[in-house]
Amino acid sequence: MIVGLVISGVTAFPLREELSLASDLLHRTAVGSWFPDVTAWVDRVAAALAENGERHPFIAYGTDWLAFAHLLIAVAFIGPLRDPVRNVWVTQWGLIACLGIVPLALIAGSIRGVPLGWQLIDMSFGVVGAVPLLIAWRLTRRLERIDAGPPPS
Template sequence: MRQNTNIRFIRRRLAFFIVALFLSGLTVLPAESELRFGLGLVPADSTVGAWLRTLLEAYIDMRSDAPFLLYGYDWLAFAHFVLAALFIGPWRDPVRNRWVLEFGLGACIAIFPFAFIAGAVRGIPFWWQLVDCSFGVVGFAVLWPCYRRVQQLEADSLTRKTTVHETPLVPLAR
C-alpha cells in the first residue's frame, strides 16, 4: 500500500515537472510578444519595466541585425523539451531511474553559481539573477520529495528481498 502511495506521489510531481519544463521551453519561442505583454503589465518607468524595455529593444535589434542568433533561442527551447522527456524515465520506473532525479537535483543546485557568475559577466541585474535562481528553488522543491520517496521504495524493496532470502530453506518431507 505504501509503495502505491509513493509511486502516485512521485508520478504526480514528475508530471507537473515535465509539463513545467515543456511549457518553459515553449515560452522561449515567442519572446518578443511575451516581452511586449510583460511591458503592458508593469509601469514603464519601474525597474522591471526599464529592464523589459531593454530586453525588447535588444531582441528587436538582434532580429534585424543578426537573426541567426535567434537560433540560440530555438536550441534553448529544444533543450527544455529534451530535459522534460528525460524525466519520463523516473515517472515510469522511479527506482531504476533514480539517477535522473539526482541529475535534476544537481542541475537545480548548479543554477545558482551559473546564474551569479554568467549574470555578473553579462551585466544582468542582480534581482533578475534571483529570478533565474527561483527556477532552481522550485525545481528542487518538486524533485527532492520525489527523491526521498524513491529512497523509501528502495529501502522497502531491499527489506522484502532480505526477508525472502534469509528465510531458511526447509527440506520438503517425503
C-alpha cells in the same frame, strides 16, 4: 518537472513577442509604475530582442536550441515517472542541475550585466525545481527499501 520544463521550452521560442507584450502590459497597467526598474529592464530586453530580430535574426537560433533542450530534458523525466527506482539517477541529475543554476545565474548574470533581482528570479527556478525533485528522491528511496524487502536476520 515535466510540465515546468515543457512550459519553459515552448515559451523560449517566441521571446521577442513575449517581451514586447510584457513591455506593453507594464506600460498600460499600474504595475509598471510600481516597479519602474523592472519596467526599464523589460523595455531594454524587448528593444534588444527586436533589434537583434531585425538585424541579426540568426541570434534567436541559440534560444531555439535552449527551448529544444528544455523539451528534451522534460522527456528524460518520463523515466522516473514510469520506473522511479530504476531511473533514480535522472532525479539526482535534476537536483544537480537545479543546484547548478545558482552559481550559473550569479557568475554569468554578473558578467552579462543582468540585474541582481533578475538573477535572483533565475535562481528561484533552481530552488523551486529542487523541491519536487527532493520529494521524489525521498519517495524513491523509500520504494527502494520496500523493493529490497526486510533486512536479513
